[in-house]
Amino acid sequence: xxxxxxxxxxxxxxxxxxxxxxxxxxxxxxxxxxxxxxxxxxxxxxxxxxxxxxxxxxxxxxxxxxxxxxxxxxxxxxxxxxxxxxxxxxxxxxxxxxxxxxxxxxxxxxxxxxxxxxxxxxxxxxxxxxxxxxxxxxxxxxxxxxxxxxxxxxxxxxxxxxxxxxxxxxxxxxxxxxxxxxxxxxxxxxxxxxxxxxxxxxxxxxxxxxxxxxxxxxxxxxxxxxxxxxxxxxxxxxxxxxxxxxxxxxxxxxxxxxxxxxxxxxxxxxxxxxxxxxxxxxxxxxxxxxxxxxxxxxxxxxxxxxxxxxxxxxxxxxxxxxxxxxxxxxxxxxxxxxxxxxxxxxxxxxxxxxxxxxxxxxxxxxxxxxxxxxxxxxxxxxxxxxxxxxxxxxxxxxxxxxxxxxxxxxxxxx
Numbered sequence: 001x002x003x004x005x006x007x008x009x010x011x012x013x014x015x016x017x018x019x020x021x022x023x024x025x026x027x028x029x030x031x032x033x034x035x036x037x038x039x040x041x042x043x044x045x046x047x048x049x050x051x052x053x054x055x056x057x058x059x060x061x062x063x064x065x066x067x068x069x070x071x072x073x074x075x076x077x078x079x080x081x082x083x084x085x086x087x088x089x090x091x092x093x094x095x096x097x098x099x100x101x102x103x104x105x106x107x108x109x110x111x112x113x114x115x116x117x118x119x120x121x122x123x124x125x126x127x128x129x130x131x132x133x134x135x136x137x138x139x140x141x142x143x144x145x146x147x148x149x150x151x152x153x154x155x156x157x158x159x160x161x162x163x164x165x166x167x168x169x170x171x172x173x174x175x176x177x178x179x180x181x182x183x184x185x186x187x188x189x190x191x192x193x194x195x196x197x198x199x200x201x202x203x204x205x206x207x208x209x210x211x212x213x214x215x216x217x218x219x220x221x222x223x224x225x226x227x228x229x230x231x232x233x234x235x236x237x238x239x240x241x242x243x244x245x246x247x248x249x250x251x252x253x254x255x256x257x258x259x260x261x262x263x264x265x266x267x268x269x270x271x272x273x274x275x276x277x278x279x280x281x282x283x284x285x286x287x288x289x290x291x292x293x294x295x296x297x298x299x300x301x302x303x304x305x306x307x308x309x310x311x312x313x314x315x316x317x318x319x320x321x322x323x324x325x326x327x328x329x330x331x332x333x334x335x336x337x338x339x340x341x342x343x344x345x346x347x348x349x350x351x352x353x354x355x356x357x358x359x360x361x362x363x364x365x366x367x368x369x370x371x372x373x374x375x376x377x378x379x380x381x382x383x384x385x386x387x388x389x390x391x392x393x394x395x396x397x398x399x400x401x402x403x404x405x406x407x408x409x410x411x412x413x414x
Contacts, residue, residue, distance in 0.1 A: 005030030011109030012036025015279030015305035017064040022309020048136035049161040086254040088272035112244035112280035121215025126222035146170030154241035155182035164329040261294040278308035297325035338371020383410040
């Protein structure tokens with residue numbers, strides 16, 4: 001491969017695919033390679049715990065691009081190949097099959113891996129992690145017959161989405177969480193309690209402030225989950241959803257600066273010349289927050305991926321998108337935009353009917369909106385983002401009053 005103009009993207013997820021798209025759109029006409037660790041072309045992961053897991057979406061629906069797109073845009077995807085070594089001084093990448101790729105610029109989009117349960121029984125048959133499409137297919141096959149005892153360890157987004165899918169198949173579901181309220185790290189107790197009530201209404205045995213001692217089994221297959229104190233929850237299927245760990249090993253071995261993610265500036269440049277990072281693995285400097293943040297959600301891979309591609313192609317980039325994520329559980333749909341680091345510990349202002357689960361929650365600091373979450377209220381996310389981006393002072397009483405049009409508040413804020 002000619003070294004002088006090659007871009008190599010390490011990682012075949014959504015961020016890597018969007019980076020290739022962004023680089024081509026920004027005018028890069030040289031060689032462009034994606035080193036994809038999986039045997040599948042890049043696909044979108046959120047449906048793996050939502051509609052794909054629930055059986056409401058087919059396999060083709062989660063692909064980022066059809067196969068012909070990569071041919072048309074001259075993107076060479078190396079399926080089932082991993083980067084074994086990155087040498088920034090030589091501008092070279094060694095693959096796991098011994099081949100070497102030379103690059104002008106390289107992008108680390110290696111993502112994150114699900115955190116494994118650290119106690120006994122983690123390797124028993126019937127214990128599932130959820131990251132890849134193969135993981136989702138295996139879990140779906142385990143759930144779809146229904147009438148099984150399913151235990152979910154972890155009460156975060158993945159855990160609750162899996163619980164909703166499992167109940168949809170008619171399984172008995174228990175969710176075990178360390179915190180007092182599900183999702184309290186992400187959205188706090190007040191908003192998290194809405195999701196707690198939702199799952200309990202749908203028959204989930206939600207047990208919070210609960211620690212797991214181990215996973216039990218017989219004959220190599222899971223039979224239950226043992227709690228601290230000795231109680232055992234029967235289980236035919238166990239799903240571990242306790243977070244993810246960024247895949248920083250390649251960067252660390254190459255001597256890049258890493259601190260709970262590969263450190264980059266607002267243009268995705270790492271501490272090594274001509275090496276960039278994006279997506280779940282990257283801790284990117286945010287010019288509004290004036291600090292680095294690492295975001296694992298879909299929209300970050302989507303938007304930051306494209307921006308990183310433009311940066312790789314030589315375009316001046318300062319990435320300042322407001323973080324965004326969404327969830328679908330039962331009949332509840334939600335969008336969240338904002339800076340979680342600023343919203344932490346803040347009691348939200350609610351607008352609408354919390355009991356009916358049709359509302360918007362706003363988190364304010366110094367009477368400025370720093371985050372907003374709309375639940376079963378649609379076509380308001382743009383207005384929420386305008387309020388956040390404006391940094392305007394807002395009267396909380398007007399913000400909470402449904403009689404005051406949200407669009408008017410957003411327009412007044414600029």
